[in-house]
Amino acid sequence: MAFKDLKIGTQLMIGVGIITAMAVLLGATAVVQEESLWEDTSDLYEHPLKVRRAAGALEADILRMDRGMKNLFLTENEQEQEEILQGISADEADALQQFDILYDRYLGSRSDIDTVYTDFVQWNTIRGETIRLLREGKTAEAASRTKSTGVEGALIEKMIGDGLIIGDSALMKADELYQSAQQHKDEQTVQLAALLAVTLLLFFVISYALLKAVRDPLLELTGVSERYQHGDYSARSRIVSPNEMGALATSFNTLADTLQTELQARENATGIATGIAAISLHEDKLEPFCRDILVVLMQYTDSQVGAIYLINAQKTEFSLFESIGLSASARPSFSATMYEGEFGAALATRQIQHITDIPEDTVFTLSTASGDIRPKDILTIPVLSGTEVVAIISLASVRAYPATALQHIDDIWGLITARLNGLLAFQKIQAFTETLEEQNRELNEKSRELALQADELREHNIELDMQKKQLDEANRAKTVFLSNMSHELRTPLNSVIALSGVLNRRLRGTIPEEEYSYIDVILRNGRHLLALINDILDIARIESGREFISLRTFPVLELCNMAEERIGPQAVEKGIALQNLVNPDLPLMTSDFAKCQHILENLVANAVKFTEEGEVTVSAIVADDEVHISVTDTGIGISEDQINIIFDEFRQADERVARQYGGSGLGLAIANKYATLLSGSIAVESTPGKGSTFTLILPLTITLPIPETHGAAEWEVSGHSETPYHPVEHPGAGKTILIVEDSEPAIIQIKDLLEEEGYRIRVARNGKEALEEINNELPDAMILDLMMPEVDGFTVLRMLRSGDQPVRIPVLILTAKHITKEELSFLEGNGIHQLIQKGDIDRKSLLGTVGRMVSEPLEQMSQKPAQSPRHGVRDRPVILIVEDNPDNMMTAKALLREHYTPIGAADGQSGIDMARREKPDLVLLDISLPGKDGFEVCRTLKQDEELRHIPVIALTARAMKGDRADILSRGFDGYLSKPVDAELLEQTIWRTLYGA
Template sequence: MRLKDVRIGTQLRIGLGVIMVLVALLGAMSWYQADKLWQETKGLYDHPYQVRRALSELRYDVQYIRQGMTDLLLVGKDKDRHTILQAIDNYEADAYRQFEILSDRYLGPRSDVEQARVAFGEWKANRDETIRLLDAGRIDEAARRIGPHGIGGEKAAKILSNLQRISDFALARGDKFYRTAQAERDSLMLGLWCLLGFILLTTMAISYQLLKGIREPLQELTSATGAYSGGQLDVRSNYESVNEFGMLVTSFNQLADSVQTELHSREIATRMAAVMLAEEDLRCFCRELLKAQLEHTGSQIGAVYLLNGEKSEFELFESIGLGEGGRGSFSATAPEGEFGTALATGRIQRISDIPADTRFTFQAVSGSFLPREILTIPILSGKAVVAMISLASVRNYPDTAIRLLNDTLSTMTARLNGVLAFRKVREFSEKLEVQNRELEEQKRELTVQADELSEQNIELELQKKQLDEANRLKSAFLSNMSHELRTPLNSVIALAGVLNRRLKDAVPAEEYSYLEVIERNGRQLLALINDILDLSRIEAGREEVSLSRFTVAELVNEVATMIEPQAREKGVTLLNSVSDTLPEMRSDFSKCRHILQNIIGNAVKFTEQGRVEVSAKQVADTILIAVSDSGIGIAAEDLFTIFDEFRQADGSTSRRFGGTGLGLAIAKKYADLLEGTITVESTPGQGSTFTITLPVASEMLPGDEWRPEVTLHSTSPAPSPQNGTRILLVEDSEPAVIQITDILSEQGYLVSVARDGKEALERIEQAVPDAMILDLMMPEVDGFEVIQKVRGREETGRLPVLILTAKHVTKEELQLLKGNGIHQLIQKGDVCKQELLATVARMAAKSPEKPAATEGKTAVKLLDAKPVILVVEDNPDNMKTVRALLTESCTVVEAFDGRTGVEQARAHLPDLILMDISLPRTDGFAALEEIRADATLCPTPVIALTARAMTGDREEILSRGFDGYLSKPIDADLFHQTIREALDGK
């Protein structure tokens, strides 16, 4: 058998098989040599490396023990003496561990290690004697023993000498390992090069033979295809073989024959199409069409019949070679003769058995001839036949003629319909031409006026679009940056927090500390991004003000509580001297909190010892809040720049205390936005005083502020989750899913996850959860649409929802969320585990699916027992009033501040709590949080009894979690009605 007749696949398999065997041989040899190198490397690691590391630790221990003995001389009988002795014991224990490593790993004489160990033991006895002398007060004698020339110094030097001998042997043994490994490497490289050269030669020989068997037929086939593509349609390949190339050549030759025939047919069809497109006049078109069809189909007779205006008959319009008998018309409503089938089916009909009485005859000099075949071609307009073309031949039609007519039928139909339509349009256009001339003159006059107005409108519209686009781009940029920057940071912070919890005690302490570094720096970067975005919104004029009423004490208490842990950690005293008697303010609570947080935070940061004090007073219609510290102070020349962006007093301040210089800049801009000011007085080295001046009542347009139910950095414990509490988490970010699921599942919640809004709605359709945690930015169906659809259903109308998002929520979006009963929001990246658990616990406790709020309250309806009502009120007169209203029908328990109120609630387990908002020590909001965080007290209804009765106060108080609202002075009827409804569980 010729090699060229062997199949290509067989040739390739044989060649590749030989190469794979050689490669396997190369791999086996490499593995053997690599294993030998590994043994040498392992020996190098087990002896020289481990021994020298143990020696390094031993020297370190000896040096520190000697230093510790010296320190004992200096401290005498001071209280630090015990610490030094403890450190010496620790280093001594570590030294014995290193001796164990040397005994196990050292390849030299065992006597070297034993001598060093014995010397260390003798030195220990010497140290014990020295310590005894110190205890006896013989300090001079002890000092001589410890000195370099004393017995203790000589013992230590002997130990170091023994360790040096061990080190020298280990170094020599390492050199020996290295030389052995180098010899093994040289042997491996020589063998590999030899085998690689043999593989390359074998591969080249096999490749040459395979390429030769492939190149020759490919060249023959390429030559044939090149000539064919160059226009030589008659060229064919002459290569002969039984392998794949022979089959490919045969297929090519057959394809070339088919393509040549097809191209010829298409060429004829193109010529006919050109003839049809050349004429617009109907009669000329039909005449040229018949000529072309007769020429290319071999017909002798051709005729075109058109449907008349009454659509009753087809009348002869043009013909070639048709005898006198075929010039009549035929019915369009009663199909007959050769045209009947074509009219009925709407397709080309081929008639071979021609009847003797046919009207189609071919007239010749020698007489009339009957055609052998007739072709009838219907022309359709929509579903109706509007023309018929009939061809006849005295010979049988070849298949190519039939295919030609089928290929050109669509063009012929479209073109004939177009010519017919053109004739009608031309007739109609002639009628309209006169009218158009009259209208044209009027149009010219109107066009001039329209052009002038259009130019003005275009200029105005262009300016408007530019302004709208600029505003849109600003808004889109701020919104996108808020989400796109926070989202990856949330992944870093969230997953770092998950690992922090999961890997505790599972990895070494040093590696575990890395997670704290990642999470801490992630939060610092998130704070920086928030500051930059806040600054961008302010400068772009997009920052919104939401007004509400609050007390100065409430504002300062919240910020001070937030910063207190930071101050306590630094050892700085944070004093809150703000009086509860100051009037309420009408301003933006969140921005005031931001200002104070930056000012007080800076004061704590730049104060290394001493105190930071916050005080406030009213001057006319303004509130002055002063923040004084005993920190490093600010130089006079720097006072004018500290409120500039990215500026601090000097570069060393940033390096020493951290920060970006944005905090004070944002605080200043917020103060300006709220019609206030910030001033500063400072003495370097003595401290600074920042004074924030804000109007008591802002004159800006009224607005609503969304103050979430969850207080940041709350220290109150979260209520325990109830068994079977189902939480639906709707989140498309995998890190956030892992973080939230990890936190909640650890507390016993049953968490199900939906990756987008559509899936969330499907899950709610199947089973309504007890509560839902929802992201706003999701593909397809976003969080806003999910909220609207959930609130639109009766069974989920009061489903508790917590918003967890990285998006900057605008004022309009806040209003939309409030309108759908959402009063809880947590920003991604700033998720605190305790805050999240407290929020979810309170949210789940309010779930309409859980009847806990009414269970256990039936006792108040017993005829023989009075309900117990706890009244928390700091004003004695108000307490008397409430007591007078309740004494006859209820048992009243009294408390005069928030802290006592919580304690009384836990002691008496009341059926109802009446809570004032402005309370000493702990205000009503904080007391409510502690009550809701207590699993026993959580179901107890709490009604706000307050003098805060301004517009919006009721909605704000209810949004913070109160079950009812009563304003002072008390309306007795409304008071009793509200009490009854609360006790009845309505």
């Protein structure tokens, strides 16, 4: 086989193999020559060079030994002589080593070395005799032996001369070795050059043969492909070879044949698509389109029979719509749900089906003069709308369909489907349009009727809007009325309760006991009336939707303990037992603690009130994520027909009982509304004469959004209470608390609470001020809001707890912000004392938390300077009372006269004039005044440069939720609600004037 017919891989392997063999031969030759050169160099070094060095070293040893012998005669010191003899012995030993080298490496006559060695041995004997003579004192005789004419001198000269012979012989041997190496080098250079020339010649010959074997076929194939690219589809390669180039040429020829066939098929497909497009352009009716499409398909597929079937409106069967060449006996329809016959596979698979084994019962037969002919092949083309078959196109031929015809059908299937679906949709739209036109005519009639009804509805809506406005106005009037009534009722109550308290203190022991008891009756009934007013306001606030829910998590036992603590004294007074049987291991509940407390205290108080003997028990269980708190008594009980009315406002079960036990009928109504507000309820079981069980049912967790607000209206502190609040010595009294809060109402309210307990309060309104205050003086504790401008609470806490010397003061977080899991983790990691949501605590809870916080030992304490009174306060302060009600004016003066100098004004303008004239130390200002109201008076005083330093405290009967925050936000320095508690009035004035 010729080299060019070998496979390209074989050709490459042969060429590379030859070149590799030559390279290996060239390398081996180089290695052999290099080894020869190394041997010459080694001989040159190991023999002549080392012999020459050893001869020189031997001559030096002999001369040093001779010089040592002569030095022996120059010294008379025995120690120096011994040192010289030791040096001679060392040189002698080195000389013997040089003799060993000469014997081992010398390439000349061995007798040359023997002669020198014999003389050296003889010299040793003579040298020993000379040393003996010297030691015996025969110095002259010994010295003569070492002279050049002496026996030693002559022998040394002979040894040096013989040594020169050895050195010259070594030089001659070195010249011989060098000449031999030069000759080897020249021979090796010629050999390497010849091998390299042969290798390069073989490389070029083989490269040319390989290049020609690959390039010529590639050039031929490139030329054929360029001809094919420029449209010569008959171009074919003439390469015939068993190697890869021959296979490539054969593949190219096959590909060219296939492409030529494909192009021809595409031209046919384009013709079909063009024909269908032409039909689509001028046919917008279904029947002529189907007929024309059958003509085109039959022409390009060489079919003899064609038919189109359309599905009916019920989608149950296909009916013959159009056909060409179909026998008259063909069935006009077939089932759409039964996949049978030649159409079954197309319906089931929703794909084009090519049937070659035609069944005997086919509907496709071709009628001819000689009879019906059964076709050889059938094509079934499903037309899809989404996944649903809406039409079937079937073609039949007496000859087998070529592959090109099948490819044509597959290429234009989507086009046929789109156009036929479009015409079907158009036909449906036309039918739908006709139906719509009919319906529009009917709708126009109904529209006229509806227009009349719309006019009537419009008039009705106008009436409803008017009614809504009237209801809104009535609701507003109700709120205003309740506010006004609160003011009007509290105003006289202020005088009744306050003056009764004054008389109670001043007249104790000065009047008969019976008359003194009248004062207690007046005071008790005044407070009872105040509680009734508060209940009415609570009902109004709930019904108006102004009641807020503040969530916190607490133990059920804590709730029940507080109820027991509050109502226990009443039970003791009546001589009945009040038992708290609540299990302390019950799960925590999340709800509004204050409202839960209100409900439970009302239920327990009622149980105690209506029980004359026996006991009242409080118990609790948890079932189905609900807590059931039951209050059971052994009292008078309630009949079944009266249970439904006890939760109505101002209703009681029995009027006679009401007269006996008293009550307004609002307690249970408020409790029930609060329970409903907390997604709970109150259940009642009672037996007349035996007792009752009231069960408060609440969810363990109620989830409500926490409002993002910095206001503190959710936990107001007012001056009224069923039992006056008497401050007691607090565990943290006298300690300094830093309040970091940007909301002024919140600052005032927290400050009022804490200052009543003896705390010294410092205030920072943002994070930056807080850090400055801490740098100036370290407080005992800090109450920190989180959401503040500039530097927020998180940053303040981070800066306090970080650094080389972190500040370890206790921190109480009091915020309205919803705390995320990540923020809670940060707060806990920085050692906060407690986290409280605004609105979640009452006065007692806050004071208890702060007391526990400041009672813990601190790492760092600071010196706290004593408080000083407000600058310019008189020894007996003058207090201006601006009040239009004479009774309230008299009451206020009576309460203040013991420690202060009260002066009064009956309206706003008079109050301003008196303030400018008298320059009082403090102003007690009513809000509802004739002429200028309290807000105008306060604004005028604060704008006056001479009066703006005078503190103004609001003394008002406005006690609706939000009134305190509103009043404080208008510039007032304090707030007291009527009726005024004498102790609270005294504390507020003292704190305002003296800061403690």
